[in-house]
Amino acid sequence: MKITALRAYALEVPTTLDIITPAKHMAHQICVVEIDTDAGITGHGLTTIGLARPIKEMVLCNAAPLLIGENPLLHEQLFDKLYWGLTPKGQTGIGMHSLSAIDIALWDIKGKALNMPIYQLLGGARDKCQIYATFGFGVYDRSALAEAAAAWQEAGFNALKMTVANGGLKRRDEPRPLNSLIEEDVRRVASVRDAIGSHAELFIDANCSLDLFHARELCRQLEPYNIAFFEEPITQNDIPAMADLRAHTTIRLACGQNEAQPYRFRDMLIAKAVDILQPNAAISGGFTQCVKIAALADSFNISVDNGGAWPFANMHLQAGVSNGGLVEYHASSVDACRQIYNGLPEVNDGFISLPETPGLGYELNLDALPKFEI
Numbered sequence: 001m002k003i004t005a006l007r008a009y010a011l012e013v014p015t016t017l018d019i020i021t022p023a024k025h026m027a028h029q030i031c032v033v034e035i036d037t038d039a040g041i042t043g044h045g046l047t048t049i050g051l052a053r054p055i056k057e058m059v060l061c062n063a064a065p066l067l068i069g070e071n072p073l074l075h076e077q078l079f080d081k082l083y084w085g086l087t088p089k090g091q092t093g094i095g096m097h098s099l100s101a102i103d104i105a106l107w108d109i110k111g112k113a114l115n116m117p118i119y120q121l122l123g124g125a126r127d128k129c130q131i132y133a134t135f136g137f138g139v140y141d142r143s144a145l146a147e148a149a150a151a152w153q154e155a156g157f158n159a160l161k162m163t164v165a166n167g168g169l170k171r172r173d174e175p176r177p178l179n180s181l182i183e184e185d186v187r188r189v190a191s192v193r194d195a196i197g198s199h200a201e202l203f204i205d206a207n208c209s210l211d212l213f214h215a216r217e218l219c220r221q222l223e224p225y226n227i228a229f230f231e232e233p234i235t236q237n238d239i240p241a242m243a244d245l246r247a248h249t250t251i252r253l254a255c256g257q258n259e260a261q262p263y264r265f266r267d268m269l270i271a272k273a274v275d276i277l278q279p280n281a282a283i284s285g286g287f288t289q290c291v292k293i294a295a296l297a298d299s300f301n302i303s304v305d306n307g308g309a310w311p312f313a314n315m316h317l318q319a320g321v322s323n324g325g326l327v328e329y330h331a332s333s334v335d336a337c338r339q340i341y342n343g344l345p346e347v348n349d350g351f352i353s354l355p356e357t358p359g360l361g362y363e364l365n366l367d368a369l370p371k372f373e374i
Contacts, residue, residue, distance in 0.1 A: 001113065003067050005036040006102075008059040010052035011372040015335040017137070019151045024139045026332045029374070031055040032340065032364065033101040037072055041112045044364050045104025046310065047097040047282045048333075053374055058098040062086055067102070072109045079103060079288045096260035096285060103286020104313055104360070111359030118361075119354050122291055122320025128353045129318045131311070132203060134330040136162020142188050146195040153196050157329070158350055159228070161203035162192060164218065165210050178214045186221045193225045205231040205307075208258070212241040219249035229254045229276055231307055237264070242273035252276060256293075257308030260284050265293045269300045276325070278307030281314050294321040309333035311352065312344055312362060319354045327352055340368055 009032045017024040029052040035043045047055060066085045070078060082102060086095035111118045119127075135152045136145055149160055164185040165178075185204075193202060204227055210218065215233040222230075229252040234241045237255045246253050252275035256265055260283060268274045279285075279293040294304045294317070303323045306314040309330035318324035329347060338344060343362040345352055355361025 001037050001039045001071055001073060003035055003070050003072050004038050006059060006064040006067060007034040008056040009369050010056040010374045011369065012374050013336040013339055013372050015332040017331055020144060020147050028333060028336045030336065031101055033059055033105050035072065035105045035109060037109060041109050043105040043108030043112065043359065045101040045108065046313065047101040049097050051094055055094045055098050058086065058094055059102065063098055063102055072106050073113060075103065075106050075110065075288050078106060090261055092260040097283060100282050100284065100286045103288050104281060107287045108359040115358050117355055117357065118287065118316040118359060119319040122287060122316060124320060125322045125324060126319050128351045129315055129327045130350060131327045131329045131347055131352050132159035132161055132201065133157040134161040134328055136192065138163055138166050142191050145188055146191040149192045150195040153200060156349060159201040160196060161205055163207060164204045165206040182214055182218045185218060189222055189225050201228040203228045203231065206233045208232045208235050208237060210234055212244060215245050216248055219245065219251050223250055227251045231255060239267050239271050239273050243271045246273055254278050254305060254307060258283060262289060262293055265296060269296065269302065277302055277304045279304060280306065280308040280310065281317050282310045283308060287317060290317050291321060294323060298323045312337055313360065315352055315354060340365055
């Protein structure tokens, strides 16, 4: 089997959060990659970082010449070739994002060629995964946030995640000091906890937007609210700062969704900076590299969870490996996926069941893509 063509689509998909009224609107930039073979099998993958157009150009101009004519089933050989072609000095950024989308598409081809879903090719540790719903975005004020939390719980989701810090250090247009943001975060978390009760799991995510001092202060004030994990609390996933924070809080720390080189995960584990690693197949090097990161975590008796959205690719990783864990049902990214894919699985009783159809188990809605192209 040989690769005959690559296509890439730079998309901006508008999404609607409508579980309560008035509805809120967001958008996601996504780069979707398709790979054709001379066996008539086509695979697809995706990545996202808000830079869909340059990723598309890298796929078409830099990656495609390296792949045309190659055997798509040799994923290790092709990963190594793409690594040296796109990130020759270990860079992250759009090179690794491009590689991630391509790698997912190659595994989709492999699954279709072998008539097996990807999660079984990765090891088939389980055939369903527990999910948590990311619902609590900054677009909601405090009362709407509590209302949305109760609505998601009523819809059957008893593990919920909300954002904190409102952009923190990134928000140069935010007039309030970080101390004020943290005080409001405590009130927002308290309102959600009151809305969902003491037994529901509640996760928080700062999206790498706090310094160590304010992350420690936020953890201190939130410890009474039984936070299941705190995701990406500190800017740049600063490893010494993460280790310091972990030593001073009882809240579990998670990160890794935006990391793309394996040494970063290694250094987090050695420094005892995390309780949960979150490699994301759409960002961290596709399935080829994420399986290795999961194995590295397993050697430290650490589990992996899906952070960073895109559950319908990441469910295969979490179901495939023995130390796989939660899949993130990110409300707006799920809405985006439902607009560009056909045959996506549904969530029932807090779990997502893996498809038995080959490869990813769902297909692109090619008729829908043109209206979203940038």
